[in-house]
Amino acid sequence: MAHERQTCTGAQLGTWKLQSFTTEDLATGQKTDLFGARPSGYLSYGPDGRMYAILVNEGRRAPSDLVPTDAERVDLYSGFSSYAGTYSIEGDRVSHRIDASWNQSWTGTTQVRQFRIDGKYLYIKTLPDRNPLTGKESTSVLVWVKVE
Template sequence: MKYSAVIACSVLCAACMQAIGQERQSCTGPQLGTWALQSNTTEDLTTGEKAELFGAHPTGFISYGPDCRMSVILIKEGRKAPTVPTDAERVELYNGLVAYAGTYSIEGDKVSHHIDASWNQSWTGTTQMRQFRVEGKTLYLKTLPGKNALTGKMSSSVLILVKVE
């Protein structure tokens, strides 16, 4: 009887693994790879005012994998490196950061970031949609109109990134 249970369990596990393997997604296209942030400009949609919330020379990367997984880290220019951050320094570090990871899907000129983990817990489990285009070695992303996670104002941001080779 024990031997039959072991065989049944093994067959079930093999079937599950095969099903998981069949569900594995594959992404192709010019977005594949790692892209380095060159600029990030945000427009306040109420006033039309444009600002570089992360400075003129922010750093960061967006990576799109062939397994349809993606990750983003954007860092404000000039962040200070405290030895042991005070509460105020921790707030400043947090306010100079955007980071999340998950899966992505593409439909036409829109890429959807399906977020599994985020610096801002309110984004975890959501989908963030972006307009995108790739021109040669440059990736352009534009957020759709919405409440900015840093300012709370209705805005849209344009990110320009260059392919890392």
């Protein structure tokens, strides 16, 4: 059976570098930078309909050896989020269909986000949901800048 290849076009195509990642707790209104004031990471949207995202905590420390201790492994995992899959766009929403993820509970799910592009900036806002890092109902706003 032949598989039809999807072709995507639009301003989202390419690689984006993370500038900020702010989360708001919906119960309290408190805003926090869960990955620090200057997190790092990349988001890529390909013309083939594939995407990936990787986010890394500011100040993430390397383990003392190639193989991390259990405590170092927990610290590394806590400061990292990543997933890859396919995407589609409808209006101001982008749907990420997750094929592989840092958190196996996301694998096989679809994560829907609001998004807008303003010049060289991409703004992505998560819909209200339970945050996979804090467990609290929240939304997050991620600001990305186009890599040129």
